[in-house]
Amino acid sequence: MKKLVNLFSPAVLIGRILIVFENTLNRIKARAVLSKFKSVGKDNYLQWPVKIDNPRYMTLGNNVKISWHGWLLCIESYGDRFFEPQIIIHDNAYIGNSCHIVACRKVEVGKSVMLADKCYLSDNLHAYEDVTLPIIHNPMKVPGEIVIGDHSWLGENVCVFGDVKIGKHCVVGAGSVVMESIPDYSVAVGSPARIIKRYNPETQTWQKTDKDGNFLAKVI
Numbered sequence: 001m002k003k004l005v006n007l008f009s010p011a012v013l014i015g016r017i018l019i020v021f022e023n024t025l026n027r028i029k030a031r032a033v034l035s036k037f038k039s040v041g042k043d044n045y046l047q048w049p050v051k052i053d054n055p056r057y058m059t060l061g062n063n064v065k066i067s068w069h070g071w072l073l074c075i076e077s078y079g080d081r082f083f084e085p086q087i088i089i090h091d092n093a094y095i096g097n098s099c100h101i102v103a104c105r106k107v108e109v110g111k112s113v114m115l116a117d118k119c120y121l122s123d124n125l126h127a128y129e130d131v132t133l134p135i136i137h138n139p140m141k142v143p144g145e146i147v148i149g150d151h152s153w154l155g156e157n158v159c160v161f162g163d164v165k166i167g168k169h170c171v172v173g174a175g176s177v178v179m180e181s182i183p184d185y186s187v188a189v190g191s192p193a194r195i196i197k198r199y200n201p202e203t204q205t206w207q208k209t210d211k212d213g214n215f216l217a218k219v220i
Contacts, residue, residue: 025048026046026047026048029046029048030044030045030046030048033046033050033052033055034046034055034060036052036055036056037055037056037058037059037060038055038056038057038058038059039059039060040059040060041060041061041062041063041064041091042062042063043062043063044060044062044063044064044065044066045064045065045066046066046070047065047066047067047068047070048068049068049069050066050067050068050069050070050071050072051069051070051071051072051073052071052072053071053072053073053074054073054074054075054076054085055072055074057074057076057084057085057086057087057103058072058074058086058087058088058089059086059087059088059089060089061089061090061091061092061093061111062091062092063091063092064089064090064091064092064093064094064095065093065094065095066095066099067094067095067096067097067098067099067117068097068098069097069098070095070096070097070098070099070100070101071099071100071101071102072087072101072102073100073101073102073103074086074087074102074103075102075103075104075124075140078104078139078140079137079139079140081139081140083104083105083142084105085103085104085105085106086103086105086106086107086108087101087103087106087107087108088106088107088108088109089108089109090108090109090110090111090113090150091111091112092111092112093109093110093111093112093113093114093115094113094114094115095109095115095119096114096115096116096117096118096119096156097117097118098117098118099115099117099118099119099120099121100119100120100121100122101120101121101122102121102122102123102124103122103123103124103146104123104124104140104142105123105124105142105144105145106123106145106146106147107121107122107123107145107146107147108145108146108147108148109121109148110147110148110149110150110151110152110168111150111151112150112151113148113149113150113151113152113153113154114152114153114154115154115158116153116154116155116156116157116158116174117156117157118156118157119154119156119157119158119159119160120158120159120160120161121146121148121159121160121161122146122160122161123142123143123144123145123146123161123162123163124140124141124142124143124161125140125141125143125161125162126138126140126141127139127140127141143162143163144162144163144164145163146160146161146162146163146164146165147164147165147166148160148166149165149166149167149168149169149170149184150168150169151168151169152166152167152168152169152170152171152172153170153171153172154166154172155171155172155173155174155175155176156174156175157174157175158172158173158174158175158176158177158178159176159177159178160172160177160178161178161179162179164178164179164180164181164182165181165182166178166181166182167181167182167183167184167185167186168184168185169184169185169199170182170184170185170186170187170188171186171187171188172187172188172189172193173187173188173189173190173193175191176188176189176190176191176193177190177191177192177193178192178193179192179193180192180193182195183195183198183213185198185199186198186199186209186213187206194211195209195211195212195213196208196209197209198213198215200215
Protein backbone atom coordinates (compact mmCIF):
# COMPACT_ATOMS: atom_id res chain seq x y z
CA MET A 1 0.00 0.00 0.00
CA LYS A 2 2.84 2.37 0.87
CA LYS A 3 4.42 1.78 -2.55
CA LEU A 4 1.10 2.47 -4.27
CA VAL A 5 0.70 5.72 -2.31
CA ASN A 6 4.21 6.84 -3.36
CA LEU A 7 3.27 6.41 -7.00
CA PHE A 8 0.63 9.10 -6.56
CA SER A 9 2.62 11.43 -4.31
CA PRO A 10 2.75 15.13 -5.31
CA ALA A 11 6.44 14.91 -6.24
CA VAL A 12 5.86 11.93 -8.57
CA LEU A 13 2.83 13.55 -10.19
CA ILE A 14 4.68 16.83 -10.73
CA GLY A 15 7.58 14.90 -12.25
CA ARG A 16 5.27 13.14 -14.68
CA ILE A 17 3.60 16.40 -15.64
CA LEU A 18 6.98 18.00 -16.33
CA ILE A 19 8.05 15.07 -18.53
CA VAL A 20 4.84 15.31 -20.55
CA PHE A 21 5.29 19.08 -20.86
CA GLU A 22 8.92 18.72 -21.98
CA ASN A 23 8.06 16.05 -24.57
CA THR A 24 5.22 18.18 -25.94
CA LEU A 25 7.49 21.24 -26.14
CA ASN A 26 10.15 19.18 -27.92
CA ARG A 27 7.62 18.02 -30.52
CA ILE A 28 6.48 21.60 -31.15
CA LYS A 29 10.06 22.85 -31.55
CA ALA A 30 11.01 19.93 -33.79
CA ARG A 31 7.97 20.44 -36.01
CA ALA A 32 8.88 24.10 -36.48
CA VAL A 33 12.51 23.35 -37.38
CA LEU A 34 11.81 20.33 -39.57
CA SER A 35 9.33 22.34 -41.64
CA LYS A 36 12.31 24.38 -42.88
CA PHE A 37 14.27 21.37 -44.18
CA LYS A 38 14.59 20.67 -47.91
CA SER A 39 12.93 17.28 -47.41
CA VAL A 40 11.82 15.37 -44.31
CA GLY A 41 10.38 11.89 -43.81
CA LYS A 42 8.25 10.63 -40.94
CA ASP A 43 8.80 9.98 -37.23
CA ASN A 44 12.00 11.99 -36.86
CA TYR A 45 13.13 13.06 -33.39
CA LEU A 46 15.23 16.05 -32.36
CA GLN A 47 16.32 16.07 -28.72
CA TRP A 48 16.72 19.63 -27.52
CA PRO A 49 18.87 21.59 -27.37
CA VAL A 50 20.10 21.09 -30.94
CA LYS A 51 21.48 23.60 -33.43
CA ILE A 52 20.44 23.51 -37.10
CA ASP A 53 21.99 26.07 -39.45
CA ASN A 54 20.62 26.51 -43.00
CA PRO A 55 18.16 23.57 -42.88
CA ARG A 56 16.92 24.34 -46.42
CA TYR A 57 19.96 22.39 -47.66
CA MET A 58 19.25 19.34 -45.47
CA THR A 59 17.34 16.12 -46.11
CA LEU A 60 16.15 13.62 -43.50
CA GLY A 61 14.69 10.20 -44.17
CA ASN A 62 12.33 8.40 -41.78
CA ASN A 63 12.89 7.70 -38.08
CA VAL A 64 16.09 9.74 -37.76
CA LYS A 65 17.15 10.66 -34.23
CA ILE A 66 19.41 13.64 -33.56
CA SER A 67 20.41 13.73 -29.89
CA TRP A 68 20.96 16.70 -27.61
CA HIS A 69 23.58 19.32 -28.43
CA GLY A 70 23.86 18.01 -31.99
CA TRP A 71 24.86 20.59 -34.61
CA LEU A 72 24.12 20.38 -38.32
CA LEU A 73 25.73 23.15 -40.36
CA CYS A 74 25.54 23.83 -44.10
CA ILE A 75 28.01 26.55 -45.13
CA GLU A 76 26.81 28.78 -47.96
CA SER A 77 29.91 30.97 -48.18
CA TYR A 78 33.30 31.55 -46.63
CA GLY A 79 35.41 34.54 -47.60
CA ASP A 80 34.86 35.12 -51.30
CA ARG A 81 33.76 31.51 -52.03
CA PHE A 82 30.18 30.33 -52.36
CA PHE A 83 28.99 26.75 -51.91
CA GLU A 84 25.98 24.54 -52.62
CA PRO A 85 26.01 22.37 -49.50
CA GLN A 86 24.00 19.23 -48.72
CA ILE A 87 23.52 17.21 -45.57
CA ILE A 88 21.57 13.98 -46.20
CA ILE A 89 20.68 11.60 -43.37
CA HIS A 90 18.86 8.43 -44.38
CA ASP A 91 16.26 6.25 -42.63
CA ASN A 92 16.80 4.99 -39.08
CA ALA A 93 20.10 6.81 -38.54
CA TYR A 94 21.08 7.72 -34.99
CA ILE A 95 23.16 10.85 -34.38
CA GLY A 96 24.58 10.79 -30.85
CA ASN A 97 24.96 13.56 -28.29
CA SER A 98 27.12 16.55 -29.27
CA CYS A 99 27.78 15.31 -32.82
CA HIS A 100 28.80 17.96 -35.33
CA ILE A 101 28.14 17.57 -39.07
CA VAL A 102 29.28 20.36 -41.38
CA ALA A 103 29.09 20.50 -45.17
CA CYS A 104 30.28 22.84 -47.89
CA ARG A 105 29.62 20.25 -50.61
CA LYS A 106 28.00 17.09 -49.24
CA VAL A 107 27.93 14.91 -46.15
CA GLU A 108 25.69 11.83 -46.47
CA VAL A 109 24.86 9.43 -43.64
CA GLY A 110 23.43 6.08 -44.76
CA LYS A 111 20.56 3.97 -43.49
CA SER A 112 20.71 2.67 -39.92
CA VAL A 113 24.07 4.31 -39.30
CA MET A 114 24.99 4.88 -35.66
CA LEU A 115 27.18 7.84 -34.68
CA ALA A 116 28.27 7.65 -31.06
CA ASP A 117 28.61 10.80 -28.97
CA LYS A 118 30.85 13.68 -30.08
CA CYS A 119 31.54 12.51 -33.63
CA TYR A 120 32.68 15.15 -36.11
CA LEU A 121 32.04 14.89 -39.87
CA SER A 122 33.30 17.67 -42.13
CA ASP A 123 33.94 17.78 -45.87
CA ASN A 124 36.08 20.90 -45.43
CA LEU A 125 39.03 22.24 -43.48
CA HIS A 126 40.91 25.50 -43.11
CA ALA A 127 43.94 26.12 -45.29
CA TYR A 128 47.08 27.26 -43.48
CA GLU A 129 49.66 27.63 -46.24
CA ASP A 130 49.68 31.45 -46.35
CA VAL A 131 51.72 32.31 -43.28
CA THR A 132 51.16 36.06 -43.76
CA LEU A 133 47.54 35.57 -42.73
CA PRO A 134 45.94 34.09 -39.63
CA ILE A 135 44.59 30.65 -40.39
CA ILE A 136 41.05 31.92 -39.85
CA HIS A 137 41.60 34.24 -42.85
CA ASN A 138 43.08 31.55 -45.08
CA PRO A 139 40.63 30.10 -47.63
CA MET A 140 38.44 27.07 -46.98
CA LYS A 141 39.54 23.79 -48.55
CA VAL A 142 36.79 21.47 -49.81
CA PRO A 143 38.55 18.37 -51.16
CA GLY A 144 35.42 16.29 -51.80
CA GLU A 145 32.43 14.66 -50.13
CA ILE A 146 31.83 12.43 -47.13
CA VAL A 147 29.61 9.35 -47.41
CA ILE A 148 28.97 6.94 -44.52
CA GLY A 149 27.65 3.61 -45.82
CA ASP A 150 24.51 1.86 -44.58
CA HIS A 151 24.60 0.01 -41.24
CA SER A 152 27.97 1.39 -40.12
CA TRP A 153 28.98 2.43 -36.61
CA LEU A 154 31.35 5.24 -35.69
CA GLY A 155 32.57 5.11 -32.10
CA GLU A 156 32.77 8.02 -29.68
CA ASN A 157 34.92 11.03 -30.69
CA VAL A 158 35.52 9.80 -34.25
CA CYS A 159 36.55 12.55 -36.70
CA VAL A 160 35.98 12.19 -40.44
CA PHE A 161 37.09 14.92 -42.78
CA GLY A 162 38.07 15.49 -46.39
CA ASP A 163 37.05 13.37 -49.37
CA VAL A 164 36.12 10.13 -47.61
CA LYS A 165 33.76 7.22 -48.21
CA ILE A 166 33.21 4.73 -45.39
CA GLY A 167 31.63 1.57 -46.76
CA LYS A 168 28.68 -0.52 -45.62
CA HIS A 169 28.65 -2.29 -42.24
CA CYS A 170 31.92 -0.75 -41.09
CA VAL A 171 33.13 -0.13 -37.55
CA VAL A 172 35.41 2.80 -36.75
CA GLY A 173 36.95 2.64 -33.29
CA ALA A 174 36.52 5.39 -30.72
CA GLY A 175 38.86 8.36 -31.08
CA SER A 176 39.86 7.50 -34.64
CA VAL A 177 40.60 10.13 -37.30
CA VAL A 178 39.44 9.03 -40.76
CA MET A 179 41.20 10.78 -43.64
CA GLU A 180 41.00 8.06 -46.32
CA SER A 181 38.18 5.88 -47.63
CA ILE A 182 37.39 2.53 -45.98
CA PRO A 183 35.90 -0.40 -47.96
CA ASP A 184 32.70 -2.26 -47.07
CA TYR A 185 32.70 -4.63 -44.07
CA SER A 186 35.85 -3.27 -42.43
CA VAL A 187 37.03 -2.42 -38.92
CA ALA A 188 39.36 0.58 -38.70
CA VAL A 189 41.06 2.25 -35.74
CA GLY A 190 43.69 4.87 -35.00
CA SER A 191 44.83 8.34 -35.97
CA PRO A 192 45.00 8.26 -38.90
CA ALA A 193 42.59 5.32 -39.08
CA ARG A 194 43.89 2.06 -40.54
CA ILE A 195 42.01 -1.11 -41.40
CA ILE A 196 42.71 -3.96 -38.98
CA LYS A 197 39.99 -6.43 -39.92
CA ARG A 198 37.60 -7.19 -42.79
CA TYR A 199 34.81 -9.66 -43.44
CA ASN A 200 35.88 -12.43 -45.82
CA PRO A 201 32.84 -13.67 -47.78
CA GLU A 202 34.71 -16.82 -48.86
CA THR A 203 35.31 -18.02 -45.30
CA GLN A 204 32.36 -16.09 -43.86
CA THR A 205 34.55 -14.87 -41.04
CA TRP A 206 36.10 -11.57 -39.94
CA GLN A 207 39.84 -11.77 -40.58
CA LYS A 208 42.78 -9.64 -39.55
CA THR A 209 44.37 -7.57 -42.30
CA ASP A 210 47.49 -5.56 -42.92
CA LYS A 211 47.26 -1.75 -43.02
CA ASP A 212 46.22 -1.90 -46.68
CA GLY A 213 43.29 -4.20 -45.95
CA ASN A 214 44.87 -7.41 -47.33
CA PHE A 215 43.91 -10.53 -45.42
CA LEU A 216 46.48 -12.16 -43.18
CA ALA A 217 46.71 -15.92 -42.93
CA LYS A 218 45.29 -16.27 -39.42
CA VAL A 219 41.49 -16.45 -39.12
CA ILE A 220 39.91 -15.11 -35.91
